[in-house]
Amino acid sequence: MEEDEGGWLQIKKEQALAFGKPTKSGFVVRQGSTAMREGSPGQKRNRPERDRLVALGILIPDVNPALFRFGVDHVFNSKSLAAGVVIDGNSNGDEWRSNGAFTRDEIEGAMDAYDRHGQTGENADIFDQFGDPRDYWVRSSRERKNRVYPSKPLVGFILRKTELNGGWGQKLDAASRLHNLGFIIVDQEDKPIPPPPHYAHLIGDADRIRRCALNYFIQPARERDAREVAIRASEIAVAIGLRDAFPNICGALGGEKFQHLARVPPPSHTEPNPSSSTTFTYKLATQARTDGAIVTEAAAVKHSTTNLILYGPPGTGKTYRTAWEAVRLCLGDAAVEAFKESHQRDALMAEYRRLMAEGRVEFVTFHQSMSYEEFVEGLRPSTGDDLDEESEEAEVKSGFHLKHHDGVFKQISDRARRDRVGTSSSVRLDRRASIFKVSLGKRGIEDERIRLGLDHGLIHVGWGGNIDWSDKRYEDFDEILSEWKTKKDPEATGHDGNVVITFSLRSDMQVGDYVVVSDGRDRIQAFGRVTGEYFYDPEAEFHPHRRQVEWLWHDDNGTERDRIYSNGFRRHSVYKLNQSLVDWDALEAIVLGASTPRVSPSARDHVLIIDEINRANISKVFGELITLLEADKRLGAQNELSVVLPYSKKPFGVPANLHIVGTMNTADRSIALLDTALRRRFTFRELMPNPMILSTNVGGINVQKLLTTINDRIEYLFDREHQIGHAYFTGCTTRDDVEEVMRDKVIPLLAEYFYEDWSKVAAVLGDKAHVRAGFLEVKVLAAPAGMAEDDFAGEKLRWIVKSEFDFSEFAG
Numbered sequence: 139m140e141e142d143e144g145g146w147l148q149i150k151k152e153q154a155l156a157f158g159k160p161t162k163s164g165f166v167v168r169q170g171s172t173a174m175r176e177g178s179p180g181q182k183r184n185r186p187e188r189d190r191l192v193a194l195g196i197l198i199p200d201v202n203p204a205l206f207r208f209g210v211d212h213v214f215n216s217k218s219l220a221a222g223v224v225i226d227g228n229s230n231g232d233e234w235r236s237n238g239a240f241t242r243d244e245i246e247g248a249m250d251a252y253d254r255h256g257q258t259g260e261n262a263d264i265f266d267q268f269g270d271p272r273d274y275w276v277r278s279s280r281e282r283k284n285r286v287y288p289s290k291p292l293v294g295f296i297l298r299k300t301e302l303n304g305g306w307g308q309k310l311d312a313a314s315r316l317h318n319l320g321f322i323i324v325d326q327e328d329k330p331i332p333p334p335p336h337y338a339h340l341i342g343d344a345d346r347i348r349r350c351a352l353n354y355f356i357q358p359a360r361e362r363d364a365r366e367v368a369i370r371a372s373e374i375a376v377a378i379g380l381r382d383a384f385p386n387i388c389g390a391l392g393g394e395k396f397q398h399l400a401r402v403p404p405p406s407h408t409e410p411n412p413s414s415s416t417t418f419t420y421k422l423a424t425q426a427r428t429d430g431a432i433v434t435e436a437a438a439v440k441h442s443t444t445n446l447i448l449y450g451p452p453g454t455g456k457t458y459r460t461a462w463e464a465v466r467l468c469l470g471d472a473a474v475e476a477f478k479e480s481h482q483r484d485a486l487m488a489e490y491r492r493l494m495a496e497g498r499v500e501f502v503t504f505h506q507s508m509s510y511e512e513f514v515e516g517l518r519p520s521t522g523d524d525l526d527e528e529s530e531e532a533e534v535k536s537g538f539h540l541k542h543h544d545g546v547f548k549q550i551s552d553r554a555r556r557d558r559v560g561t562s563s564s565v566r567l568d569r570r571a572s573i574f575k576v577s578l579g580k581r582g583i584e585d586e587r588i589r590l591g592l593d594h595g596l597i598h599v600g601w602g603g604n605i606d607w608s609d610k611r612y613e614d615f616d617e618i619l620s621e622w623k624t625k626k627d628p629e630a631t632g633h634d635g636n637v638v639i640t641f642s643l644r645s646d647m648q649v650g651d652y653v654v655v656s657d658g659r660d661r662i663q664a665f666g667r668v669t670g671e672y673f674y675d676p677e678a679e680f681h682p683h684r685r686q687v688e689w690l691w692h693d694d695n696g697t698e699r700d701r702i703y704s705n706g707f708r709r710h711s712v713y714k715l716n717q718s719l720v721d722w723d724a725l726e727a728i729v730l731g732a733s734t735p736r737v738s739p740s741a742r743d744h745v746l747i748i749d750e751i752n753r754a755n756i757s758k759v760f761g762e763l764i765t766l767l768e769a770d771k772r773l774g775a776q777n778e779l780s781v782v783l784p785y786s787k788k789p790f791g792v793p794a795n796l797h798i799v800g801t802m803n804t805a806d807r808s809i810a811l812l813d814t815a816l817r818r819r820f821t822f823r824e825l826m827p828n829p830m831i832l833s834t835n836v837g838g839i840n841v842q843k844l845l846t847t848i849n850d851r852i853e854y855l856f857d858r859e860h861q862i863g864h865a866y867f868t869g870c871t872t873r874d875d876v877e878e879v880m881r882d883k884v885i886p887l888l889a890e891y892f893y894e895d896w897s898k899v900a901a902v903l904g905d906k907a908h909v910r911a912g913f914l915e916v917k918v919l920a921a922p923a924g925m926a927e928d929d930f931a932g933e934k935l936r937w938i939v940k941s942e943f944d945f946s947e948f949a950g
Contacts, residue, residue, distance in 0.1 A: 170207065275326055508761055
C-alpha cells in the first residue's frame with residue numbers, strides 16, 4: 139500500500155476514522171483516531187485486545203456513542219491487529235490505505251455500479267457527466283460478461299467527482315491511479331496499453347508484475363476459497379502485454395517482495411526458471427503437514443470436460459490443431475495466446491512436447507486392427523524375465539504366463555485422476571511410494587509383539603541375527619550377504635531369509651514408503667508410513683531390527699486383504715508388494731475414509747489425442763467404456779459411473795479432467811458413417827482448406843488461386859470432403875517447392891480420389907486432351923497388332939505426368 143506524505147495511512151469504516159503508520163517496533167495508531175464499538179453483524183472479532191486497551195485507558199469513549207477514541211498514540215504488534223481493533227473485526231491489514239489510493243474492492247465495486255447504471259440509470263449524476271468513453275479503459279480482475287470499463291467514470295464514482303483527468307500525466311489522473319494499484323490499462327478491445335516510459339510517478343515493471351499477479355491471480359483464488367494458485371510466467375506476460383521479460387517476471391513472482399505483498403509463503407516452481415513456461419505455485423491457506431505422512435492437494439479451477447473431434451479433408455492442419463488444443467486445455471486460454479502468431483509455431487510445439495514428457499498429453503493413432511486390449515487393458519504373454527525380483531510371480535521359472543497390461547487410455551485416465559501439484563488441500567496417499575508387507579507376529583501367540591509395534595509406532599523383525607546393520611555400507615545387498623556369510627553362515631546364498639529380509643528392511647525400504655501389517659495371508663490390520671531409518675536395539679527382548687512408523691490406520695479386527703491386493707501374502711516377514719496389484723482407491727477408502735474423492739480436487743487437465751479416430755472399430759476399441767465418456771458420467775460428476783474391467787477386475791471410471799481430442803480425415807471415411815454412439819458423445823469441429831493464408835506469389839505462382847481452383851473443381855466433380863488442404867503448400871517458398879508438392883502429393887492424391895480415372899484428374903488440373911497440357915500430357919493409344927480398332931468404342935488415351943509443369947493459368 140502506498141503511503142501519503144508523512145507516512146500516515148488511514149481507515150474509513152462507517153463513522154470511524156483512524157490514522158496509522160509502520161514504525162520500527164510495530165504499527166502506531168495516532169491519538170484522536172476513532173474505532174467502532176460494534177463491527178459488521180456476523181464478523182469475527184478480536185474483543186480481548188480491544189477490551190485490554192479499554193481497561194488500560196488507551197481506548198476511551200468518544201462523544202459519538204458508536205465509537206471509541208484513542209486517547210494516546212498506541213503501537214500495535216502488527217498492522218492487521220491495529221485494523222482489527224479499529225473496525226471491530228478480524229483483518230489482514232488491507233483496510234489501511236493512503237488518502238490517494240483505492241482498494242481492489244472499491245474499483246470492482248465501481249465496476250458493479252457502472253453495470254447497474256447501464257441497466258437502471260442508477261448514479262446517473264456521476265456517470266452521465268463523462269459522456270462517451272474514448273481512451274484509457276481498465277480490465278476487471280473478476281469474471282464478468284464484459285471485463286473492460288472506462289477508467290475516468292470509475293475513479294469519478296469513487297471520488298464523487300465529475301471533473302478529473304483520465305490519462306497518465308499526473309499521479310492522481312485516472313489511468314495513473316488504476317495502473318499504480320495494479321490494474322491493467324487496456325484499449326476498448328481489451329489489448330494492454332503500455333505505460334509511457336520515464337514517468338516517475340508510475341510504478342515500474344517489477345512492481346506492476348507483482349500487483350497484477352495479486353489482483354488477477356491471488357485475490358480471485360482467495361475469493362474462490364482455493365488453497366493454492368499457480369501462476370505461469372507466460373500468463374502474466376500476455377495479461378500485461380510484456381515482451382521478452384520472463385527473467386523479470388520470474389524474479390518478481392519468486393521474490394520476497396511479492397511474498398510480503400500477497401501474504402504468501404515462498405512458492406514452489408517448475409524448471410527451467412526463468413522461462414515462459416515457469417509456473418509458480420502459492421499456498422494460500424492452511425499450512426500442509428511437512429512430515430510427508432499424507433500428501434495434500436490444492437483446489438484448482440476445472441475446465442469443462444471436452445470431447446472434441448476435428449474433421450476435414452487431408453492437409454487442413456488437424457494434427458497441428460490438436461497440439462494447439464492440448465496446450466490450451468492444459469495451460470489455459472491466456473497461456474496459449476502467447477503462441478497465437480505463426481512465428482510462434484516452434485514455441486507451441488516445444489510446449490506440447492514438454493506436456494507429453496510430463497505425461498499430461500498422450501497421442502495414439504487408431505487403425506483397423508486396434509483393439510480393446512491395446513487401448514484399455516488386456517493380457518500379454520510373459521516368460522517371467524520382466525517381473526520384479528520381489529514379485530510373487532517371480533517364482534515362475536519356465537514357460538510363460540499371461541501378464542496384465544494397461545492400455546494408453548487406462549494409463550492416462552489413472553494418471554489424470556491421481557495428479558496433484560505440490561501440496562494441496564485434499565488428503566491423499568502418495569501413490570509413488572512403495573508398499574511393504576510386514577508381519578509383527580502371529581495372532582494369538584505373539585500378541586504382545588504386535589501390540590508393541592502398534593502402540594509405539596514400530597516395525598520390528600528378528601531376521602538378521604544380532605548384527606547391527608546400521609553402517610552405510612550395508613545399503614548394498616552384496617555387503618549384507620558377505621557379512622552374513624563371514625559371521626553367521628558361510629554356506630548362505632542370496633536367497634537366505636536373513637539376507638533378503640534384512641535388505642528389505644534396512645536398505646530397500648525408504649523413509650516415506652508405506653507398510654501394511656498382515657494378519658495371516660488374507661487379512662490386514664494396520665497401515666502406516668515409514669518415518670525413520672533402520673536402527674538396531676541391542677536391549678530389545680525380541681526383534682532388535684527396527685524402524686519408526688506413523689500408523690495412519692489400524693483396526694484390531696482387521697479387514698480383508700483382497701480389498702486392496704489381489705494376491706495372497708507370502709510368509710516373508712518383510713517384502714515389497716507388487717505395485718501393479720495394489721488397488722489404491724480401495725486402500726484410500728480404508729485408510730482415509732470412504733468419503734475420500736477418487737479424483738484429486740486439484741488435478742491438472744490431461745489430454746488424450748486420438749488421430750484417425752474413424753479408422754478403428756469404435757465399438758470394439760472402447761467397449762463398455764463408451765458410456766463413461768459423457769461429461770455427466772465422469773468421476774465426480776452428477777451421474778458418475780464406473781465399471782469393473784474384465785481383466786484386472788478393478789473398478790474404473792473416466793476422470794473429468796481428461797479431455798479427448800480426435801481427428802478424422804473425411805476423405806478416408808465420411809462423418810455420416812461414424813459410429814452413432816461416438817457421434818452423440820463428441821462435439822465436431824470442421825477444418826476446411828483455407829487458401830487465404832497462402833501466398834499470391836511464390837516464384838510467380840499464385841498459390842491461393844491454384845488451391846482455390848483445384849478445390850472448386852474437386853467439389854464439382856466429386857464432393858467437398860475430398861478437397862486438398864492448404865497445409866500441403868504452407869511450406870512452399872520457391873517455384874520448385876510448389877512443383878514438388880503438385881507432383882509428389884497432389885496429383886497422386888487426385889488419382890486415388892478418382893480411382894485412377896485420369897480424365898477427371900486432368901479436369902481438376904485444367905488439362906484437356908489435345909488442347910492444354912499444363913500438368914498432364916496425353917497420347918492416343920493405337921490398337922495393338924492383332925486387334926481391330928472396331929472392337930473398342932471410343933478413343934484410348936495414355937495420360938503422363940509432365941516433367942515440367944505449366945503454371946501460366948495461376949500466374950502470380
